Amino acid sequence: MAQGRGSARGTGSGSTAAALALVLLCALLRGEFAESAVYTVGDRGGWSFNTAIWPNGKRFRAGDVLVFRYDARAHNVVPVSAAGYSSCSAPGGARAC
Template structure:
């Protein structure tokens, strides 16, 4: 009986913490966040399916660029003066916490007007496929019918969850009374 309780506890921990890993997307892929190379960031974003819990990573030279999260109105007019959030590290990881549009732009003069801006449309968690993207069949007429590239899982993010999972294993044994 005790063994069965232990197995159930470990399965629950695996489900809770294993299922919380979101996909990680590098904005602009190998080009990154820049005005060089004529990257169409909105075209890039339109080929992805972002979900609540996913992470977008902006990689850029912080001497020449930054990332500003802005409203739709400010996004359209390239106005970075009243941003919602400012990122300046050069490698910013942003977890998408709610569904809907998320607007980002570079606040350096002229960069937004040159195309350094992106509209990230986040799909609610309830619409996340339960099978792999290559085998899932969304409902007919759904906006999800276009195939999207399979996202990558960031190794650093995976390592964090792995460490957290192993840190919680002894706690699970304590809670269920397995040898401690």
């Protein structure tokens, strides 16, 4: 019996440490999410061709989320490289999102 109690204590300490580690991990993750921000590109007006000044005064950080609202009947979203962006062209076989 004494051996069984010793094992139970060992397991309890491990469980307590695991629970404490989980609580600390959750606190760290929550802090990271609390610092991230969600931006709607173009603010209330949404995405348009005149959003060049929209980022002025904003400080974007890793983890921030940019939301693009646009009329899907008139526009689409295609991932492109910097060169594709500059030339306003998508690579062959690119799929619109």
